[in-house]
Amino acid sequence: MALRPLGIGDVRIGGFWADRQRANASAIPLGRQRLEEAGNLQNLRIAAGQADGEAIGPVFADSDVYKWLEAVAWEYAREPSDALLEMQREVTALVAAAQSDDGYLNSVVQVRHRDQRYTDLPWSHEHYCAGHLVQAAVAQVRCTGDTALLDVAVKLADHLADTFGEDRRHDVDGHPVIEMALVELYRVTGDPRHLELARYFTEARGHGLMAGYGQEPTYFSDRVPVREATTVEGHAVRAVYLAAGAADLAAELGDDGLLDALRTQFDHMTATKMYVTGGLGSRWDREAFGDPYELPTDRAYAETCAAIGGVQWAWRMLLATGDARYADAIERMLFNGFLSGVSLAGTEYFYVNPLQHRSDAHADGNRSPAHGRRGWFDCACCPPNVMRTLAGLEGYIASRDDSGLQLHQYAPGTVTAGDTALTVETGYPWDGLVRVRVDAAPGPVTLSLRVPAWAEGATVGGAPAGPGYVRVQAAAGDVVELRLPMEVRTTTAHPRVDAVRGCVAVERGPLVYAAEQADHDTPVDDLRIDLGAPRVSEHRPDLLGGVTVVTAGELTLVPYYAWANRGPAPMRVWIPTT
Incomplete structure (x- = not known):
């Protein structure tokens, strides 16, 4: 592996993404309520013998519970709270109670199909659900130290290893994810059987096993x-x-x-x-x-x-x-x-x-x-x-290798790796100035700053910087400045993309823009862009949570990610030229 991820808590971010994370944090308890209303948790209770009834929802209903549990774990690492820990432990105990003695776990199969396992692997999502359980368990033990879900995951993974493989049942699930999950589990347990099963499931696919089911x-x-x-x-x-x-x-x-x-x-x-x-x-x-x-x-x-x-x-x-x-x-x-x-x-x-x-x-x-x-x-x-x-999200920001630290995504905050500590100041994605201060370092450290492929004319420390990583030697107290030009640009698709021939997309920095009906009197379906018109950007803190708007002639464009927050009105990214 060329680069190594940083540890839990080594990155803290603010600004644009922190706003999105705070909104997400408020949604996580609501997610617990949705899982209750949709029947996902009730399925587990029935499988555990804690309730009576029939299974509700799709056969992969358990996977939504596991993804939610993973969200709880990462959110606890970001902002610890007793409420999150209580929710995690309650639902984890329910999952553990639903697991069969031999390690098998899929509540819908256990209840609706009377424990008829692995009879329709193209569609049953049994390994898929297992994969999301494993990923949640790995996140939980890393973020909270709790091993209750990890115990369930190991027992389930061992059941899969006893059931599937070259010299056992030769088969794969219709929906991958178990492959990724088993490698992640191996990194926690060190059990070579988990890595070998990941290898088997990866290599077995592509040899017509689904055709054996008539698929x-x-x-x-x-x-x-x-x-x-x-x-x-x-x-x-x-x-x-x-x-x-x-x-x-x-x-x-x-x-x-x-x-x-x-x-x-x-x-x-x-x-x-x-x-x-x-x-x-x-x-x-x-x-x-x-x-x-x-x-x-x-x-x-x-x-x-x-x-x-x-x-x-x-x-x-x-x-x-x-x-x-x-x-x-x-x-x-x-x-x-x-x-x-x-x-x-x-x-x-x-x-x-x-x-x-x-x-x-x-x-x-x-x-x-x-x-x-x-x-x-x-x-x-x-x-x-x-x-x-x-x-x-912090896990995608930075990494390290033997020579130093790499910054891959830009957000204000702090990055720590061993004895090296950085503070990042930026208004990204609205502003292209990124200031990286070395707060602590045992000696000279190599910082690798990513210059995006779109950032023509970028500079690091005042010197021109082409796309890719620019490596800078810095020591404690040093400040490195990366400047990414934020001019509005238009993008033309490959000529083989028939659907948008004669159109352009508008981009600024990392953001793709869209025309939305709320900003136009003319129907969006009829809008055209004049490529000769001046393109002006203006930050609007009063609009859509604070966005930079782009105008081009009579067009007003907002970031694509923000569309439909004023209702599901007409919108288009690719705009025909005049």
Whole structure:
């Protein structure tokens, strides 16, 4: 691994992202209420013998509980409270009570299907739920020291290792995530069986196991082995979760061949299958990636969970390689494709994140953006996924290696690694000045500051700085200044993207902008942009929680992430030119 993540509490952030985290913190107790109302917790009570009744909701209902538990753990590490600890321990005890004596755990299968296990792995999500439980357990022990959920996770992982493998049942789950989770568990337990099972599940996929159930393999990332794949395909969340797990595996095993394959896949995805917002997945049909350059705007699916999975994959690639392009991708996904999935209040969510919302659009389903953001969904994977991502956001800010510290994302706050301590001052993403002060260091330390690929004309210490990481030697008391130009720029899509030919997107800094009806008398569907018109930016603290607005001629544009906070009005990112 080229870079190493920092420890719990080593990064503290303020400013833009801290505002989003505070809103998220207020939503976490509400998430507990939603899980109660939707029946997720009741399923566990029935499985535990604490209540009677039938299972409610989808077969993967347990996974929403686990993602929420992970959010509680990260939030406790950020802002400890007795209330969070009480909620965590209550729900963890319920999960433990529902576990079978041999380690198996999936409340819906235990109740609805009378414990008929692993009979429909393409759709049962049994390993998927197990993976999210493991991730929650790892977060919980790291953030709070409690081992109760870890005990459940180890018992479940050992059950899986006794059941599946080369010389046992040869099969995989229809929805990856267990691969990533088992590597994370191995890093806590040191048990080689957990790493070996992660390797097995990763390598077994792509050999037609889903076809044995009568299923078409592409949807399940089961058409091509991960080492041979050259792109991502099928269900977007499944694909990026699998790739993130494979990246973890490559790092642990020192497997350069696997890592090279993942590089190829990531590059092809970002070049041909990623929206300008960082959104992933262009088809409502099966929540899937489309063909190369198949990127419609109004029918973009761009599931919030896919952006989260994309960040998880990119982070693992960044740690494994030290390549700034992965940090650039994280920035694009976080500020745009992910953040659009949650309201400014932090309590309502988009499942689907289109780049255009037409006038008189009809809300034809529970997940339709025409409803506006919603408090919960019939398939509620996205809300607790948002919660855990925002609560643990500090983990994506910085890293270290033997030579020093790397700053990947910019936010005001502090970074500590051993005897080295930094203070970061910035108004990012509205202002491009980043001041890094070395508060303590045992001697000269190497600071690596990321210059985003979009930041043409950037300087570090007054000297020109190209894209990538600029390495600066600094000692205690030194201040390093990074200046990122924040001029408004227009982006033209690849000519093969038929849906936006003749259009441009407007960007400023890390943010993608959109035209929203609330700011225009002319219908947004009919707007055009004059490329010769002056482009002016102005910070508006009174608007949408405080945003920098861009005007271009008669157009007024707001950050894409903030759309639909004034109602689900017409909106578009790609604007036809005059």
